[in-house]
Amino acid sequence: MRFDTKIAVLLRDDLADWQALNVTAFLSSGIAANPELLGEPYLDADSDSDGIRYLPMFRQPLLVLDGSKEVLTAAHARAVSRGLPVAIFTADLFATGHDEANRAAVRAVPRADLDLVGLAVHGPRNGVDKVLKGARLFGRRASR
Template sequence: MGTENVRFDTKIAVLLRDDLASWQRLNVTAFVVSGLGTAVPELIGEPYADADGVEHLPMFRQPVLVFEGAKEVLSAAHRKALSRSLHTAVFTSDLFGTGNDRDNRAAVRAVGTEQLDLVGLAVHGPRNAVDKILKGARMHP
């Protein structure tokens, strides 16, 4: 196995609103990253196996970077991502009050794009494009 650093041409990033509780940050991150692998299957690596031969599910083949920012930073990042036709997954504040996928989708569909109360966003795309989208955000502590 090589130990050289691998530099990816793309970036996976999660942007969280900075006023979320810890449990909300974890919940939102888990939900929004789950959408990226379905839209971009090549993001998923090979299955894992431990030394005993027990198989484990595959995961993303590259790091996921987590950022935070104010509500306005999320809205701007979302607009920029859409204008660049990048794959995004969103989590709105309304989803904290639902309990299933059907109701989640209905809650998002009920609100116009510019009015979405975003609390989380996952995006995948070329490194430089994702960096520009995240302008104003900071790495999650």
């Protein structure tokens, strides 16, 4: 199935594996704040008898890409200029411990000085493709 929109996470290519996973999880939660992107709850074969429901997930694939700091900075600028919904994760957030501290850490830095390590974006396929110009699928680089 081909979707008219695209959901993508872009990570800086110098992150440790644990950082890449952590950033991806946080950024995905930001995009999931849009309930229109979520499908229906999941049910297993026993759900009718025991009432177990599993949380809904995105109704379309989420791509994970990576790129250099420069690629990430350019993607951020393009996403903002296009007015696309974007979630960001900065290097400062690795040192915080909760949502309020995270928001304060981002709020303290002018946009041009944000030390971005990841972003998530959702929008029309062609617009998101243009935002992500220069990025590559995560895991496709020669070495980690």
